[in-house]
Amino acid sequence: MAVSQISVFLENKPGHLLHILNIFETSGINVRGFSTADTGDYGIARFVVDKPALALEMLRAQSCAAKESEVLCIRLPDRLGELARVIRIFAAAGINVIYSYTLVSNIIAIHTNNHAATEASLKEHSIELVSQDEISAGA
Amino acid sequence: MPHRNCFDPAVETAPREHIRRLQLEKLQKQAVWTYERIPWYRERFRKLGVKPEDIRTLEDVRRLPFTDKQALRDNYPFGLCAVPLDEVLRLHSSSGTTGKPIVIGYSRHDLDVWSDCVARLVVMAGVTRSDRAQMAFGYGMFTGGLGLHYGCEKLGCMIVPAGSGNTERHLMMIEDYQTTVLISTPSYALHMCEIGEKLGFDWANSSLKIGLFGGEPCTPCMKREIESRMRIVCTDNYGLTEVNGPGVAGECLSSRDHQHIAEDHFLWEVLDPATDEPCPEGTEGELVLTLLDKEAFPLLRYRTHDLTRVTTEPCACGRTHARMSKVRARTDDMLIIRGTNIFPRQVEDVLSGIHGVASHYRIILDNESGMDRMTVMVELQPEAFSDSFESMNHFQRHIVDRLRQSLMITPVVRLVEPGSIERTLGKSKRVDDRRVKE
Numbered sequence: 001m002a003v004s005q006i007s008v009f010l011e012n013k014p015g016h017l018l019h020i021l022n023i024f025e026t027s028g029i030n031v032r033g034f035s036t037a038d039t040g041d042y043g044i045a046r047f048v049v050d051k052p053a054l055a056l057e058m059l060r061a062q063s064c065a066a067k068e069s070e071v072l073c074i075r076l077p078d079r080l081g082e083l084a085r086v087i088r089i090f091a092a093a094g095i096n097v098i099y100s101y102t103l104v105s106n107i108i109a110i111h112t113n114n115h116a117a118t119e120a121s122l123k124e125h126s127i128e129l130v131s132q133d134e135i136s137a138g139a
Numbered sequence: 140m141p142h143r144n145c146f147d148p149a150v151e152t153a154p155r156e157h158i159r160r161l162q163l164e165k166l167q168k169q170a171v172w173t174y175e176r177i178p179w180y181r182e183r184f185r186k187l188g189v190k191p192e193d194i195r196t197l198e199d200v201r202r203l204p205f206t207d208k209q210a211l212r213d214n215y216p217f218g219l220c221a222v223p224l225d226e227v228l229r230l231h232s233s234s235g236t237t238g239k240p241i242v243i244g245y246s247r248h249d250l251d252v253w254s255d256c257v258a259r260l261v262v263m264a265g266v267t268r269s270d271r272a273q274m275a276f277g278y279g280m281f282t283g284g285l286g287l288h289y290g291c292e293k294l295g296c297m298i299v300p301a302g303s304g305n306t307e308r309h310l311m312m313i314e315d316y317q318t319t320v321l322i323s324t325p326s327y328a329l330h331m332c333e334i335g336e337k338l339g340f341d342w343a344n345s346s347l348k349i350g351l352f353g354g355e356p357c358t359p360c361m362k363r364e365i366e367s368r369m370r371i372v373c374t375d376n377y378g379l380t381e382v383n384g385p386g387v388a389g390e391c392l393s394s395r396d397h398q399h400i401a402e403d404h405f406l407w408e409v410l411d412p413a414t415d416e417p418c419p420e421g422t423e424g425e426l427v428l429t430l431l432d433k434e435a436f437p438l439l440r441y442r443t444h445d446l447t448r449v450t451t452e453p454c455a456c457g458r459t460h461a462r463m464s465k466v467r468a469r470t471d472d473m474l475i476i477r478g479t480n481i482f483p484r485q486v487e488d489v490l491s492g493i494h495g496v497a498s499h500y501r502i503i504l505d506n507e508s509g510m511d512r513m514t515v516m517v518e519l520q521p522e523a524f525s526d527s528f529e530s531m532n533h534f535q536r537h538i539v540d541r542l543r544q545s546l547m548i549t550p551v552v553r554l555v556e557p558g559s560i561e562r563t564l565g566k567s568k569r570v571d572d573r574r575v576k577e
Contacts, residue, residue, distance in 0.1 A: 007526035009519055011556055039528060041553050046526070061337070063558045065524035098527075 001119055001129045002070035004052035005109065008045045009065035012038045017045060020064065024049065027058045032135055033103030046101070048073070048109055050136045071109040072118055073130040078106050086127060093121045103135075144456065146262040146294065147255065150403055151458045155451060158402050158459065163197050165431035166406055170194050170203065173437045176221035179214055180204065180439065200406060200429060201417070205440045211241040211381060220244055222435050232280045233380040240280075243380055246434040250289070253383045256401045257290020260389025263399065263456075264374035265349055266320055268295040273312055275323035275331075276354060277303035282384025283354045287322050290386065296320070303327065306334045317346040325357040325365060325373070326562045332368045333558070347371050353378070353385050356467065358484070359396065360491035360498040377466060381441055382428050388463055393456035396465040400449070404432045407461065408440070409449050412470045423448050425470050426463065444470045474570065476504065477511045479548050483569050486515055489545045493538060495523025499560040506574045513550040515542060518560055 010016045017036065024031060024047075033048040049055045052068060059066035076082045090097060095118050100110040107130055112118045122129060145151040153161075170191035173180045183204035184190065193202055211219065220227065227244035245253065266272065272291045278284035278300070291298045299318055301309060309331060312318060321328060328350055335342060350365060350373040357375045365373050377398050378385035387405055388398035400407055409424040410417055418424035426443045445466040454462060468482045475481075483502060490496050497518035505512050517538060525531060531554070538552045561568075 005526075007524075009524045009531075009554075009556060011559065016556070037528070039532070042531075042555070044526060044528065044531075060521065063333075063521065065519050065521040065557050067524050067526050069526045 001072065001131060002115060003048060003073045003109070003130065003132050003135050005069050005071045005111070006047045006049060006052055006055045006059070007067050007069060008047070008059060010036075010038075010043050010045050012041060012043050020045060020047075020059070023058050023062055023064075024055060027051075027054060029055045029058070030138075032138075033101060033107070033109055035099070035101035035109075037099070046099075046109075048103055048135060050138070052132075069111070070115060071111050072115060072122070073103065073107050073109050073135060074122065075105075075107050075128040075130050083108075085125075086122070089121050089125050089127075090118065093117060095121065144262060144265075145458065146259040151259065151399070151460060153403075153459055155459055159197060161403055162406055162431060163194075165403075166197065166200060166429065167191070167194050169429070169431055169433070169437055170439070172221060172434075173439055177219055177437075179210065179218060197406070200408065200440065203429070203439045205427070205442055206438045207442045208241060208381070211243075212239055215239050216242045217244070219436055219438075221437055222246055227435050229285075230280075231282045231285070231380060231384060241381060243282075243383070244435040245383075248432075248434050249383070249436075252404055252432050253286065253386055254289040254293040256383070256386030256404060257286055258293040259399075259401060260376045260386060261287070261290050261294055261296075261351065263389040263391050263458075264351055264376075265372065265392055266291070266294065266296060266351070270320050270349070271297040271299065271316060271318040271346075272320040272322055272351075273299045273309065273316070273318040274301055275303055275309060275321060275327055281354070282378070282380050283322075286378075286384040286386065287351065287353070291320075291322075306331055307338070310335055310338065310340050313345055313347055314340075319346055320349045320351060321347055321369075321371070322351045322353075324354040325352045325361045325375075326355060328352065328365050328369065328373075329361065330562050332365065333562075336368070342369050345370070350374065351376070358467070358487050358491075358498065359465075360487060363491075364498055375465070377445075377463065379443060379445075381443075382430055382438060383433075387428065390465075391454060391456050391458065391462065394454055394462060397450075397454075397462040398465065399454070399458050399460040399462055402460045404430070406431055407449055407463070409447065412446075421448055421450050426466070446470060472570070474502075474504065474572070476513050477548055479546070481513075481546050481548070485545050486542065489541050490517060490538075493541060495520050495534065496538065497557065497560075499562070500569065501560055502570045504570070504572045504574050511574065513546075513548065514553060515550045516553045516555050516560060518557055519554045521557055 030050040036045045096113040098111045102108045174191045189202045229245045232240040232242040276284040350371050352375040362373045374390040377388040388400040406429040408427040412425045426445045426447050428441050446468045447463045449463045451461045467484045501516040503514040543549045
């Protein structure tokens, strides 16, 4: 049920993120969610896109340091306490969220230390996971 | 038959004692020529209390005055010219990045000697008359362009004088004219690789076989990279504008990274830069060259500031001319950081042993905090990127540790994006010293 995420190594300088987004735009790749994080001199930008394979190919063709990895995408009802409920499940199951960010609409992407255990915990609590197909189709 | 691959076998494989006898003969003549025709040299001889006839053995070269770049600047443009300007057929000059350029003139004889020397190094690299050489050096005042051009013509191979720049046209010419030899700076060759790879150029099946590099230092790791990406054999040669340009020494395929010096035209000395005393054969010191066969701009004991070792041990190729090791440092590119002597090539050596970083780097020195700080910018290769700060930081610390072990100081390492360090067409500027000196 995992979704592809494209991560890119970026120097934290004006125009560098734009360069990546230009590549996406000209290749017709729609960004469905993203996050950026940095250490002071370099950073990692992470993207969930509708066409991950194409995105990776286009970035590599431009010699970008890009990598594909997996995240789990969870659809949460926009209600008080929903986020807390999910994180409480992880805490109880001993799952560590390494990073997370929100996508368009009410979807959050999470990367944990154990995706199989995370999926199992979410399933047990009937929390909806969003598939790659849905992301690509514009869930 | 090891001798068959020489341009001029009788000269290039002569017994050592013949070479030395010829050198002494020529040195004696050259000392007279220089003394009689150039007032600046006459004055130097007088100050040292030496006369041309004092040269009785090759070792007596040590009695002659040194020449350095400053002498060429002080006598700019024609003060060191030994023939009437009517006999000077061509001028070349250095790029003149600091102050005035230095200019060198050539008589017909000088041009003939020069193209002979270049033809030798071209043959040493494996080029034959059936080859087709594509020129990617700029022509003009730079000695590399016309130097290699006429050397190739002397050999008798086809030359395509495309000149520098316009990479796509170069790629087209390789394909259309089926050229087999590329003459370029190593950084331009890397640039061609990159552009070619983006455009889907098929290096594996291209007609190119040999790269003749020059114009800037070609580090072993750049060489390996170009060889594996372009699928060619890369050679380089040694020369400098002051002593004709390319052609002083050429890389020998039988002992890679060693270059046979054209000893019938150049007398070499290797001196300890601190004492100016000769170094024992095979130990590193500053290369000092005396032109043995130069009419227009003869130079005695020219201080190259290049550090090398020279051996007269026999070479597997059959040539008897001495071999110098590839110059990888200059007496003046040593950096002193917090009192420690560091050569940029040490950084290069460390980086070439780390998987996941490119061969390009930059060194930035500053002392904003009051203490010298060395920052090394290192290009991350796409395959080494991992989507985790923890492993990236670990990788960065690993590079710092490896550099610290070699340099004895702790640098700051900054990882930068692939391809982001400028590939200059000329000399790669690797060190940026921003330190404020009191």
